[in-house]
Amino acid sequence: MLNDEQFNHLAKLYMDMVFRLAFNYTKSRSEADDITQDVLIKLYRADKVFDSEAHIKHWLIRVTINECKKAFLSPWKRTEPIEEYASTLSFPSPEHSELFYAVMELPQKYRVPIFLHYYEDYSCEEISKLLKIPNATVRTRLRRGREILKSNLQEADSHV
Structure with a gap:
């Protein structure tokens, strides 16, 4: 179990990462805020011994992914225009x-x-473990995602 000082250090260190991951999943700032809060509460209450900082980071990412999946099951799932969040960056x-x-x-x-x-x-192998999908699927999704990005960005450049 973490003491208050350890928790505060970890919360400051990983809060942004948890938020960014939740936002990437949900595309909603308020939903990502709620998920970040839930994940940090779970960290505070965790009755678990962490071996290292890498173990804590891995655990936080896994819990964040699970919380995001739970949020998608909710009938009250919120969506927001991406521009609202982008204007704060x-x-x-x-x-x-x-x-x-x-x-x-x-x-x-x-x-x-x-x-x-x-x-x-994260490496493809690590992402595979985090998302609980095969390594080949991670590589395929990265390749296809890059192809879509390339295509979309080239289309955008041709319209300018």
Whole structure:
């Protein structure tokens, strides 16, 4: 069981990652906030011994994914325009903003592996374990997601 100081340190360290993952799943800022809060409460109440920081991060991602899946079962699932959340972000360049919108337009099955691989630096094997899908499926989803992104971004460039 974590003491208050350990929990505060871990909450500060991983809260943004949990939120970003939840947001990538739900595309709703308020839903992602609720899921982040639920995950951190579960961490606080966890009667578990963690071996390392990597073990804690893996556990948090797994719990976040499970909470996101539960949220999709709810008849009160909320959706919000992506622009509301994007307006709170600062992008280093217009290309980064364009990429954010393109990634968020991907279907969830491609968006989440791309987020975990490119933003959280997980390998295909690790993503496979986190999402409980075969390694080959992760690689396929990453490839197809990249192809869709490439196509969508080239279409956007041709319209400019």
